[in-house]
Amino acid sequence: AAIHGCAAPPLPQWARLWPALTASLCAAAEESGAVLVMLGNLYGYGPVAGAMTEDLPLAATGPKGRVRAAAWEQARALHEAGRIRAVEVRASDFFGPGVTDGGHLAARAVPHLLKGRPVATLGDPDTAHSWTYLPDVAQAMAEIAGEERAWGRAWHVPTVSPLSVRAMVDRLAAEAGSGPVAVRRLPAAVLAVAGVFSPLLRELREVRYQFDRPFVVDCSAYEGAFAVRATPLDEQLRATVAWWRERVGA
Incomplete structure (x- = not known):
């Protein structure tokens, strides 16, 4: 009934492997007749002023943003040609139980704060940022797959109000009972040097x-049309900390 396109190549190989992955998903959708539900992100918009809405142009200038934008444009073109049925669900940086990669907050902050270690961030730790809870992504993809009126366009996953990295770390630390944790900005020079040795950081x-x-991220279009809503933040934090505590303890 539906193909949920959630796979992704390793970040350093996006430009080389995304086109083949997208072509395979589209071919499978055309051959099977299944609805193609693509999991996208917000890279395709590039830098913007103000909240991101689905009607913004896909104007990314970097290779990762361009390749993600091209994936959806390919699927949408086939949808408009009547060859497949496709829809894209876009999430901001995601976190939650089971997330150990793919999110700046997910992979580093929680295991560090559980041990009382400082948390490093790429940019300004006090600027507003949207964090999408992974179970909400799954709920939205499942709902959209069965809603014919949703197909042919992109939708933003229901996401709670933005919080800065520092505010999220403070909330997670309070939930974990680990006490205040320092949040440090990773200097650009350090990132540049580290990138010489780490393809991911580069x-x-x-x-x-x-x-x-x-x-x-502005998710009002989705919330005005469909039933899924973002999980309350307290529940997100509780489930995430509990999952990580069990994993770190093991």
Whole structure:
């Protein structure tokens, strides 16, 4: 009935592997007749002023943003040609139980604060940022797959009001009972030097703008049309800390 496109190549290989992955998903959708539900992100918009809405142009200038934008444009063109049925669900940086990669907050902050260690961030730790809870992504993708009126366009996953990295770390630390945890900005020079040795850190320089200025997603279009809502933040924090505590303890 539906193909949920949630796979992604390793970040340093996006430009090389995304086109083939997208082509395969579209071919499978055309052959099977299944609805193609693509999981997208916000890279395709590039730097913007103000909250991001689905009607913004896909105007990314970096290779990762361009390749993500091209993936959806390919699927949408096939949808408009009547060859497939496609829809894209876009999430901001996601976190939650089970997330150990793919999110700046998810992979570093919680295991560090559980041990009382400082948390490093790419940009301004006090600028507003949207964080999307992974179970809400799954709920939205499942709902959209069965809503024919949703197909042919992109939708933003219901997401709670933005919080800065520092505010999120403070909330997570309070939930964990670990006491205050320092949040330190990673200097650009350090990131540049580290990028020489780490392909992942080298790639993150392209999206640093997401943490140097407000990075806020507007999900009002989805909430005005469909039933899924963002999980209350307290529940998100409780489930995330509990999952990480069990994992770190093990």
